[in-house]
Structure formats: structure tokens, C-alpha cells
Amino acid sequence: MLNNKKEEVYEIGIFSKKVGLSIDTLRYYEKETLIIPKRNEINRRVYDDKDVHWIEFIKRLKQTGMPIKKMKEYAVLRYQGEHTVTARFDLLNTQHELLIQRREEINQNLDFLMDKMTIYQQMIDDEKRNR
Numbered sequence: 001m002l003n004n005k006k007e008e009v010y011e012i013g014i015f016s017k018k019v020g021l022s023i024d025t026l027r028y029y030e031k032e033t034l035i036i037p038k039r040n041e042i043n044r045r046v047y048d049d050k051d052v053h054w055i056e057f058i059k060r061l062k063q064t065g066m067p068i069k070k071m072k073e074y075a076v077l078r079y080q081g082e083h084t085v086t087a088r089f090d091l092l093n094t095q096h097e098l099l100i101q102r103r104e105e106i107n108q109n110l111d112f113l114m115d116k117m118t119i120y121q122q123m124i125d126d127e128k129r130n131r
Contacts, residue, residue, distance in 0.1 A: 007048050009040070015047040019055040032068065034058055034075045054078075065102070066095050 016023045029035045030045075035054060037045040061071050074091050077084035 009038075009046040009048050011040075012037075012045045012047070015045075015051070019052055019059075021055065021059075029055075029058065032072055033079075034068075034071055036079060061095070064095055064099055070095070 010018060012023055012026060016026055019026075021029075026035070030037060035051065035058070037047050037051065040046045058071060058075075061074070066074075070091060074088055077088050077091075
């Protein structure tokens with residue numbers, strides 16, 4: 001059985017609300033070739049559900065701290081097709097390694113702060129006992 005359901009498309013205002021990004025941000029992403037929207041018959045940008053998922057992915061990459069330059073590199077590879085999967089994997093793997101390194105640094109900083117706080121807590125407790 002064929003699925004005759006026409007894919008829903010969104011103009012930029014609706015799409016902006018749907019993905020939680022401003023129109024200016026979407027235009028910036030387009031300028032940076034992070035996203036390449038399709039155009040309708042009157043040359044307006046239109047987006048579909050694949051674009052929604054792609055924007056969510058871009059937002060997540062941003063949360064990982066991936067530089068815009070690397071996100072652009074990833075986007076170019078994505079738009080080139082499946083034969084770029086290895087290169088995309090390598091970009092994600094590099095970011096993964098950077099996150100692991102950052103996590104280790106954060107853990108070291110947390111340990112440092114906890115050690116200092118423990119010393120202060122002991123000083124506070126000693127002061128209370130000596131009153």
C-alpha cells in the first residue's frame with residue numbers, strides 16, 4: 001500500500017517556533033551552510049521534519065562545545081551523502097574524546113573544591129566547638 005500522505009513543510013516563522021531558534025539564528029545557520037533549506041514555488045524557505053531532526057542534532061553538537069567550524073565541516077559531509085559516514089564518525093569521535101577530557105578536568109576541579117571546602121568545614125566546626 002502506498003503512503004499518499006504529503007510531507008508537511010514549514011515556513012521559517014513556524015519552523016523557528018517548532019525548533020526553538022530565532023529566525024535570525026536560522027538565517028545565520030543557512031549562511032554558514034549548517035542547514036540548506038528547500039525553496040517553495042515563490043522562492044521562500046521551507047523546512048520539513050528531516051530539518052527539524054537536523055536542527056536538533058546541530059543544537060546538541062553545540063551543547064557538546066563543538067566549534068562552528070567543525071559543525072560546518074560535519075554539515076557539508078552530511079549534505080554530500082552516505083559515502084561520508086566515516087569522516088562524520090571521525091568528527092564525532094574527536095568531539096567525544098574532547099568531552100571525556102573535559103569531564104576529567106571538571107572532576108579534578110570538583111575534587112579540588114571539595115578538598116578546600118572540607119578544610120573550611122573543619123575550621124568552622126572547630127570554631128563552634130571552641131565557643
